Amino acid sequence: MTDNTNHHDNEAGPEARDRVIGTPSAADGEGPADTGTEPHRRHEGPYSAEETHTRTEEMQRKGEKGAALWFLLAFFSGIGFLVSYFLFSPEPDAARSITDPGTAQIANMAMGGTITLALFAIGAGMTVWARQVMPHYEVGTPYDELPSSPEEKGSFSEFFMRGGEESGITKRPLMRRTLLLAMVPLGLAPIVLLRDTGPLPGEELRTTLWEDGMRMVVEGTEREILATDLQNGSMISALPKPHDAEHGLSLNEQADTVVLLIKMAPSEFSPGMTEQQLDWTHNGIIAYSKICTHVGCPAALYEQTTHRILCPCHQSTFDAANGAEVVFGPAHRPLPQLPVRVDDEGYLVAAGDFSAPVGPTFWSAGRGE
Missing domain, CATH: 1.20.58 (Methane Monooxygenase Hydroxylase; Chain G, domain 1)
Structure with a gap:
């Protein structure tokens, strides 16, 4: 039995075997350009x-x-x-x-x-x-x-x-x-x-609606909060009482201003608390922003025995007895504190705005802090 596998290749010679398909062969009367970079075409087909x-x-x-x-x-x-x-x-x-x-x-x-x-x-x-x-x-x-x-x-x-x-x-x-x-x-x-x-926020992210003398209401209600409403170990979520009671606060305003009111014995505050932080309390009542400084989840859990505030999203934990300093988790800065006092009728009111911008750390990074 005769092996014809490479019969045509042998007849054409090594030059045909090395030629790239689609390029002219030496038999066509054309060869590769001297530069080696010129494309070569060969006309094939039923038409002239x-x-x-x-x-x-x-x-x-x-x-x-x-x-x-x-x-x-x-x-x-x-x-x-x-x-x-x-x-x-x-x-x-x-x-x-x-x-x-x-x-x-x-x-x-x-x-x-x-x-x-x-x-x-x-x-x-x-x-x-x-x-x-x-x-x-x-x-x-x-x-x-x-x-x-x-x-x-x-x-x-x-x-x-x-x-x-x-x-x-x-x-x-x-x-x-x-x-x-x-x-x-x-x-x-x-x-x-x-x-x-949009335009640059300027000072907008540094401030909230809280101002001196603004009363507090229980979150989700219109009930104003007396200082006597809180007992040792209690915690209440609160919002500012809106000036326009008919329209109330927008969702953004609620997110910026919501606070945790926590009552503890004055002796339970940590020695690490500064004099100013203690001045911002009233009879053991202290207020912190409820918005976690990690990614903005509500830090809504409070453990009475350890005075720890917990954010359930990523387990950032803050010490309420020590200026809400971070004790665990991915948050990098404490919850901002809201100064509080009581008015002539015994209602809890704000004594100013938050001590620092509220919200996640990456917001504050954009503010140049």
């Missing part, structure tokens, strides 16, 4: 070279128009995104306010849909460009020793420009211009989105 060129040109013109249509769609979708963004306002009193749940859903669908369509159209246009406009042929380049010769370095510019011409970026102005047009609104999108960052 002239017919193939004509059909290729027609396909490229069709691809150019198709890609241009996709880029135009991307442009109008990008404009639709910008219009949708400015059509809906973050202001609560605006006609189309995104603070309204129904309007917010429409705004999200409009902005999300238009930006998605714009990005999809860009991708589709680039796909049409690559498949129908750019040439398709296999390229073989030999591996040469580094560094490249001066002749190879000199041919790079010509090779680069030829690649740009073959890609259609220079010879297809319709496609090029529509692509640039489509990128304009997409380029503006990140810039206008910076509007959502």
Whole structure:
């Protein structure tokens, strides 16, 4: 039995076996360029070279128009995104306010849909460009020793420009211009989105609604708190009594101002407490922000025997008898203390605002602390 496995390879010789598929062979009368960087093509197929060129040109013109249509769609979708963004306002009193749940859903669908369509159209246009406009042929380049010769370095510019011409970026102005047009609104999108960052907070995050003489009410009720309402070992969550009783406090205002009122014997305070911290108490009643300084969860658990305040989210633990210093967990700073006193009628009132900004540590990092 005769082995014909390499019969044709042996007839063609070693030169044919080493040739990269798709590149001209020596029999074609062409050889690799001296620079080793020039792509080589070989015409194959049922059409003549002239017919193939004509059909290729027609396909490229069709691809150019198709890609241009996709880029135009991307442009109008990008404009639709910008219009949708400015059509809906973050202001609560605006006609189309995104603070309204129904309007917010429409705004999200409009902005999300238009930006998605714009990005999809860009991708589709680039796909049409690559498949129908750019040439398709296999390229073989030999591996040469580094560094490249001066002749190879000199041919790079010509090779680069030829690649740009073959890609259609220079010879297809319709496609090029529509692509640039489509990128304009997409380029503006990140810039206008910076509007959502809003103005710098300034001193806004450092202060709350608490002010000297403001009475306290039990959280979730309108009942004002007398100093005699608290007994040793008791704890109450409290909020400031709103000036506008009809509208009450907003959710953000409640989150900023909610406090834990804790009563203990004055002798139970730690020697580490400063004189000012003790002055901010009244007859063993001390007030701390209820917002954990780790990530803002409510530190709502209190252990009477150890005077420990626990945040259930990540187990940050604070010592209420020692200025709410951190004794365990990921929090890095104590709970801010609210100075308290009583008014002429015996009701608990604030003696000022918190000793430090309330909330997570990363908020204070943004405040330059």
